Amino acid sequence: MGKAKGDEVLWVRDMDHGIRKLGPDEVLERLKALKAPYHEGYLAMYSSWYGGIVTDPALMVVPLDDHLVHRGDGIFEAFKCIHGNLYGLERHLDRLERSAAGLHLSLPFERAAITRIVKATVRAAGVRDAMVRLFASRGPGGFSTNPYECPAPQLYVVCCRFLSTPAARYERGVTLKSSHVPIKIAYLASMKSCNYLPNVLMKKEAEDAGVDFTVSIDEDGFLGEGSTENVGIITRTGELLVPRFDRVLRGTTVTRVMELAAGLVEKGELARVGEADISRGQAYEAPEIIMFGTSFDILPVVRFDDRPIGGGKPGPWATRLLELLRTDMAGCEAMLTPIED
Secondary structure, three states: OOOOHHHHHHHHHHHHOOOOOOOHHHHHHHHHHOOOHHHHHEEEEEEOOOOEEEOOHHHOOOOOOEHHHHOOOEEEEEEEEEOOEEEOHHHHHHHHHHHHHHOOOOOOOOHHHHHHHHHHHHHHHOOOOEEEEEEEEOOEOOOOOOHHHOOOOEEEEEEEEOOOOOHHHHHHOEEEEEOOOOOOOHHHHOOOEOOOHHHHHHHHHHHHHOOOEEEOEOOOOEEOOOOOOEEEEEOOOOEEEEEOOOOOOOOHHHHHHHHHHHHHHHOOOOOEEEEEOOEHHHHHHOOEEEEEEOOOEEEEEEEEOOEEOHHHOOOHHHHHHHHHHHHHHHHOHHHEEEOOO
């Protein structure tokens, strides 16, 4: 039997019992009282919605009706601050602008202003080594898919404590597995949008399988990318090859490594550096498989789909390329932007 109208009203009232309507001051007090272990790594956040920087992690929030939140309608970049220098900032801003163009999203500030905001946020964090995450959103203004209901785009910059990758991962290597999550189409793969559901599912897949990373596989059986990483191989003929960037995000780490490795081609140490269609069979037989990413830089893969790579031990080229990249991070003026003006 269905409920009478009066019974439905009573049921709703019972559900509301004990749920209070909170005022602004009480909400703020509750927010500031929130303490979670992961908050320890949140150092500073700039919000164009606030119009400034906050350093209390409980206040590092985004409006629920920002289309970044409920539609993934936004773009982002993540880069490191190393000893007071933002590594590769200009390249990240280049890609931010390309992603914005792909989404037909107008950035809320000019490039120079974004740079000043990033620097100010890191300085407010009070550290010289940090991970910086920059988000540009369509902005608040409704809950539909219509981007025109948002009055203005927004910018959020978060500075987090940098957590270095354990040395054991470089010394012992990491594991990789083919993903069952469909590879992105070229249009979506070419931009760093906040709609990262496939990437989330790939990471979940890795965690559930007990491996470190997964890699997407296209319809022809060729390697794509990791959930937030690029992958490459060293061939038996001495080539450094990475999957074609047609359906893979052009990572700033892997592209910089390819530039640095080009110098080794000139010296005759490597035969070639370039993009290629890489099958799983080629990867299984490769002397080395290498992962590239902003947080860890370069990691050697020792098992792929439960098959040993390079005898199950890290190869020499992962170490050599990591040394090249770390040297670049330490002293390349073209890639370093000091946070101090």
